[in-house]
Amino acid sequence: MSELVRRDPRKEWIARNRLHPQHLEILAEIGGNAVSTEWMGPNGLMRRNLHAVGFMGPNGIRRIDRSGASHAAHTNARSSQSQDARRSVSISDPAFMIAVVPDMAGGRLSPHDRDLLGMARQLADANPDQPGAVLAIVFGEHKESAFDEAGVDRLLSLEGEQFDGYTPENRIAALQGVDRDVSPRHWLLPDSNQGGGELGRRLSVRLGERAATQVWQVEADSDSATGWRCTTRGAAGSTDVVRALPRVVIALAECADPVSETRHAAEIIELSQELPNVLGRIEDIGEVAVDPASVSLAEAEFILSAGNGVKDWDNYHHAAEVLGATKGASRVAVDDGHMPRDRQVGATGTWVSARVYVAVGISGAIQHLQGIQTCEKVVAINLDEGCDMVKRADLAVIGDANAILAALVKRVEQYRAEQEENRDAA
Numbered sequence: 001m002s003e004l005v006r007r008d009p010r011k012e013w014i015a016r017n018r019l020h021p022q023h024l025e026i027l028a029e030i031g032g033n034a035v036s037t038e039w040m041g042p043n044g045l046m047r048r049n050l051h052a053v054g055f056m057g058p059n060g061i062r063r064i065d066r067s068g069a070s071h072a073a074h075t076n077a078r079s080s081q082s083q084d085a086r087r088s089v090s091i092s093d094p095a096f097m098i099a100v101v102p103d104m105a106g107g108r109l110s111p112h113d114r115d116l117l118g119m120a121r122q123l124a125d126a127n128p129d130q131p132g133a134v135l136a137i138v139f140g141e142h143k144e145s146a147f148d149e150a151g152v153d154r155l156l157s158l159e160g161e162q163f164d165g166y167t168p169e170n171r172i173a174a175l176q177g178v179d180r181d182v183s184p185r186h187w188l189l190p191d192s193n194q195g196g197g198e199l200g201r202r203l204s205v206r207l208g209e210r211a212a213t214q215v216w217q218v219e220a221d222s223d224s225a226t227g228w229r230c231t232t233r234g235a236a237g238s239t240d241v242v243r244a245l246p247r248v249v250i251a252l253a254e255c256a257d258p259v260s261e262t263r264h265a266a267e268i269i270e271l272s273q274e275l276p277n278v279l280g281r282i283e284d285i286g287e288v289a290v291d292p293a294s295v296s297l298a299e300a301e302f303i304l305s306a307g308n309g310v311k312d313w314d315n316y317h318h319a320a321e322v323l324g325a326t327k328g329a330s331r332v333a334v335d336d337g338h339m340p341r342d343r344q345v346g347a348t349g350t351w352v353s354a355r356v357y358v359a360v361g362i363s364g365a366i367q368h369l370q371g372i373q374t375c376e377k378v379v380a381i382n383l384d385e386g387c388d389m390v391k392r393a394d395l396a397v398i399g400d401a402n403a404i405l406a407a408l409v410k411r412v413e414q415y416r417a418e419q420e421e422n423r424d425a426a
Helices: 009-016 023-031 069-077 111-124 168-182 196-207 313-323 331-335 366-371 388-392 401-425
Strands: 038-040 046-048 087-089 097-100 133-139 154-158 186-190 212-220 228-234 239-244 248-251 262-264 302-306 326-329 356-360 377-382 395-398
Touching (some): 097 111, 097 168, 111 186, 111 212, 111 248, 133 168, 168 196, 186 196, 196 212, 196 248, 302 313, 313 401, 326 331, 366 388, 377 388, 377 401
Parallel strands (some): 087 262, 097 186, 133 154, 186 248, 212 248, 302 326, 356 377, 377 395
Antiparallel strands (some): 038 046, 228 239
């Protein structure tokens, strides 16, 4: 038998084309698994997938894909496994604690929070003989039910009116109480504009620690006093600074891989001491009402975006007003004159990072998909169940876009009317 390596040009082309329906299947065949990062090239050289999750980028940054492709890859690779197949981990007597204060935007763990918990697990699990526990501290009521899958061993929920709204002084006083009661080895907070960045800086001052901000990587270092070193962004992000890992760490998104293989106890605990009452000097007088139409696409958290599939534009504009969403559009809708140019979403328009992105009648051109790759949740409303937007979406609704929008508006208005009646009855 000939020892020559026979090539299939078509399979090689599909392996390079991430949008091809058989892309993951061919990668699995060539590389041995559905998330392969290497395969044999046409000249016998190994080719690398620069977009693969876990690939180290040109500046040493680990790739953590938010485009949804990695989610599909893991889904296909583990289609025969259920969530219960995760390895259960229970740490009854931890040697130390790693405290994490997630943002919990909207009452749930954000991707940034999960990355932070992944870093906490990296610190806690470094020494198998003396494992540490990850303590998550949550303020107020939440809707999260997957703390165990995110890597949390202990969960401390601090509720009360003193933590509602913008109350940094009360929260810092509570974290100081946790520090006295638990004495964590490290404090981890997200370097975000959701409150974690400010809270972390305030906490470091109260604890008398020199915090590390904009951390994007931690590594074991035997020469360091703490056994770890961290790499942070400096000079407006133009350079990296390496230093010993301090006690307070304020980390960027994608600082570590989120937990995906284990399920932890997420045991609810309480403090042994009562939290002090703090007379705050800051009073939260509520949120300022903002017209969604005045919010720029780059800053919007909820976007209702329209494409060529929208025929009744009055219905679309009414739906955006009722839902309180910022309006967006595909390039086709803008070129046809239905929406202004500053509302165009995509690589040729505005890159968006909304928490919820609803694509109405948008097929999903590559430029558009590039522009929404950092969106947290994508909902697609489309007639074509095989279009690229439906493949990218976390939730897809197949049907006529105009009829679905009308039904959605009717249901929202009905719900609000019922809520108003209940308030009047009370």
